Amino acid sequence: MLDRCQMTDPFMMFLPELLLILLGGLARNWVKWDTWRDINRLSYRIFFPALLFHAASGHAISASDVLTIGLAVWALLGIGFILGLLTRSLGPEKFLDFAGIWQTSWRFNSALAFVVMTSLPPASAALMSAAIGVGVPMANLLAVGVLSHGTGKGHLGTLKLVAMNPFLLASMAGLIVSMSGITLPTVPMQTIGKLAGIAVPLALLSLGANMDWRALHRLGGIEVALNTIKLIALPLAALIIGYVCNLPKEYTIVLVAFAALPTATVAHIMASVFGADSGRVSTITAQSTMLGLMTLPCWIFLAQL
Template structure:
C-alpha cells in the first residue's frame, strides 16, 4: 500500500468532520455526545478486540515500550523548557505543555491499521496502554494549580486503559470470548476509526493562531519534527525493526490529541492555545506524517 493510499482516506474523513460541523445544522450537543460515545464505547471495543486476538510477545515488544517511554519523557522535558524560553502566563504554559507529548490516538490507530493491519493495531494499542497514563499524569500535573479534578479516578478508570489492560490479559492468558460477545465487539470496533476521525475534524477550531505564537509554534515543531526524530534515533539504538520500529516512530509523529483541549478547559488552563495547537498539528500532519512514512520505506 502506498503512502497516499494509507493517508488520504484518514485525512479525508477528518476534513469531512470539519465540513459536517460547519455546514450542517446539527444540534449543539451532538458532537460532545459523539465524542463520549467514541471514547467510552467504540474506541475501547477496538483496543480490546485488536489486543485480545493478537499473540503478544512481551520479550520482543519490551524494547519498543522502552523507546516510547524515553521519547515521551523527552517530549515532556522539551515542553517544560518552553516555560523558560517564552515566559508565557502560567495558564498558557500549562495548556500548551501538553502539545509536546500528547498524541491523537484516532489518527494513530487509523494509520497503524493501514500500514500493518491487525499487527499494527495491536502494537500501537500496547503502546497506548503505557503512554496514555503517562500523558494524563503529566498533563494533570501541569494543570493542577488552575482547577480541581478527580485526576486519580480519571486515570485509574480511563476506558482506554481498562480496555487495553483487558485485551492484554486475554491475549497473555490465551482466553477467548464466546462468539455471541466477540462479534458485537468486532462490529463496534469497525465503527470506531471512521467515527473517531470525523470527530477529530469536527473539533478543529480556527482561533487563537496569533496569540502566543512562539509558544504555539514551538510546541508544533517539537511534536511533528523533533520528537519523531528522537524516536527514530532511539529505535535504531535499541535495534527495533519491522512493525515495532514503524509503530514507535509513528506514535511520536502523531498530531496533538483533542483531549488536551478538553482537559485544559476542564482544569482551568488556556483552552484557546490548546485548540490552536490541535488544529495546526492536525493540518500539518497531512504533510509530516506521509514524510515520516516515506522515510521509513512505505
C-alpha cells in the first residue's frame, strides 16, 4: 500500500484537508467566534504539542539528522528574510508596517506543516517534526527582531515566550526520547496519540473559519512579491540545497515541503502586538494560504522526482 506522499496525483493528497478548510468556512456562520478562539488555544497548548511529540518520539532519529535538517531550515528562513528585505521599496513608508508584512516572507503555517507531517512515512515525519521544532523559535526570533526595531520595546519578555514555546518544547522532548532510545509506557503514548489525532482536523476547520476568502482580489505589487518569495523562491531554494548538498531523498522532500508552506496565520497577531498594520498582514496571510494550497502539492510532487 502506497504512503500518501507517494501518490501520483499530488492534489488528491490534500483533498480531504481542503474539504475540511471549506467546511470550516461554512461553519463560521453558526459557530461563535469565541469558540474558534478557544479551539485555537487548545490546539496551541495541547493538540499540536502532542502531535509533535508523538511524531518525533515515534521513530529513531540521530543527532546528525537533527543538525542537518536544522541547519537547512535555518538557511531557508534566512533566505526568506533577505529576499523579503529586498521588497522594501514596494512596501509601506513606515518601517514598522513594512516589518509586519516582511515577516510573511519566512514564517510558515504550522497547522499545514502538521498536515504534511501526517502525510509522510514515519522516517520523514520525524524529520518534519525536527524541522518544525527548530524552525518555530528561529522564525519567531526574526519576527521579534524586525518588529521591535525602533519601537523601544524590551526583548527579554518576548524572547522568554519564544524559549517556552510549546512547539519547541514538545519537539525537543520527542527528539530526546527518540535519540536516547527510551521506551515510554504504552498507556501515556496511546493517550498522546489520541490527542495528536485531534490536532489536524480541528486546525483545518479553524483555518477555514478565520480565512478572508476575498483576499485574492487585493493582490498588489508587494503582495505578489512576498507571496512569490514564500511559495516559489523558497521551495526552489530547498530543491537546490538538496541537490547541491546531495541530501537523501527523504531530506529533500521534507525541506521542499517545509519551504513551500504558506506563511503563518498568526503573523497578524504579532504585528498587532507591536503596533504594525495587522489588517494588511491578515490579507497577505489569507492570500498565501489559498495560493499555497495549490502550489504545495506541486512542489512535493517535484521533490519526489
